[in-house]
Amino acid sequence: MSRVYPDSYSAPSPNFTSGRPWGPPRYIVEHWTVGSAHSVEVTFQNPDAKVSAHFMVTREGYVVQFVELDDTAWHSGTAGFNYLGIGIEHEHIPEQDWPEAQLRASAALHRWLAQEFGIPLIHVDADASAGVLGHRETGYATACPGDLPIDRLIGGDMAFTKEQYAAELEDFVKDTVRVIVQNEVLPPLAKDIEARIASATAAQLHTHTPQPIDTAAIVAAAVKAVADKLTKP
Numbered sequence: 436m437s438r439v440y441p442d443s444y445s446a447p448s449p450n451f452t453s454g455r456p457w458g459p460p461r462y463i464v465e466h467w468t469v470g471s472a473h474s475v476e477v478t479f480q481n482p483d484a485k486v487s488a489h490f491m492v493t494r495e496g497y498v499v500q501f502v503e504l505d506d507t508a509w510h511s512g513t514a515g516f517n518y519l520g521i522g523i524e525h526e527h528i529p530e531q532d533w534p535e536a537q538l539r540a541s542a543a544l545h546r547w548l549a550q551e552f553g554i555p556l557i558h559v560d561a562d563a564s565a566g567v568l569g570h571r572e573t574g575y576a577t578a579c580p581g582d583l584p585i586d587r588l589i590g591g592d593m594a595f596t597k598e599q600y601a602a603e604l605e606d607f608v609k610d611t612v613r614v615i616v617q618n619e620v621l622p623p624l625a626k627d628i629e630a631r632i633a634s635a636t637a638a639q640l641h642t643h644t645p646q647p648i649d650t651a652a653i654v655a656a657a658v659k660a661v662a663d664k665l666t667k668p
C-alpha cells in the first residue's frame with residue numbers, strides 16, 4: 436500500500452527504506468529546514484545526500500510529499516524514529532516568523548495523519564509509545580525544530596483563524612436570513628406561536644391548579660418545528 440496526503444504536491448525522493456520494518460508509524464517527528472523550500476527539494480532528490488522526510492510544509496502553506504507513508508524516510512538520525520516516525524519539515528530560517536498559512540496547512544496535515552494512523556496529537560517525549568515530538572526531543576543532538584510552535588499544530592485552534600471564523604459566521608447568518616425571507620417564515624411563525632399560546636392558556640383554564648404559561652418553551656417549540664421543516668431535504 437502506498438499512502439499519500441491528498442492535499443499535497445508530489446516530489447518523490449530516492450532516499451528511503453522500503454516499507455515499515457517495525458510496523459505502522461506511531462510518531463510524528465517535527466523538523467525545520469534552516470533553508471529554502473527549493474534547497475530542501477534539491478537535497479532530498481539527491482541520492483548522495485541520503486536524507487529525506489515524508490513532507491515539507493512551505494511558508495506559503497503548500498505541502499510537498501517526498502516519501503510515501505508506508506515507506507521509511509530518513510529524517511531522524513536514528514533508525515527507531517525513522518522506522519516508527521512520519522517526518523515533517525517546515526520551511527524556516529531561524530529568526531523568521533511562522534506564517535499562519537504554514538501553521539494552518541501543517542495543522543491540517545497533522546489532523547489527517549492522526550486520523551489515518553491513529554497517532555495521538557499529543558506533544559510527548561521520547562519515552563512515550565506514540566505521539567508528536569520535535570526532532571531534538573527524540574534524543575538526537577540537534578537544535579531542530581527550533582522554535583516551531585508544535586503545540587499550535589496539534590492544539591485544534593488552527594482549524595480556523597478568528598477572521599475565518601467571523602467570515603464563516605457572517606455567511607451562515609446571511610444564508611439563514613435568506614432562507615427565512617425566501618420561505619416567508621416569519622408571519623406563519625408568529626401565527627403558530629399565537630395559536631400555541633392560546634391553546635396552552637385554554638388548557639390551563641380547565642385545570643384546578645392553573646400554572647403560568649412557559650412562553651419561552653412555546654416559542655422554542657414553534658421555532659424548532661419551522662427549522663425542522665426548513666432543513667428537511
Ligand SMILES: [Zn+2]
Pocket residue numbers: 465466467510570577579580
Ligand atoms: Zn530535524
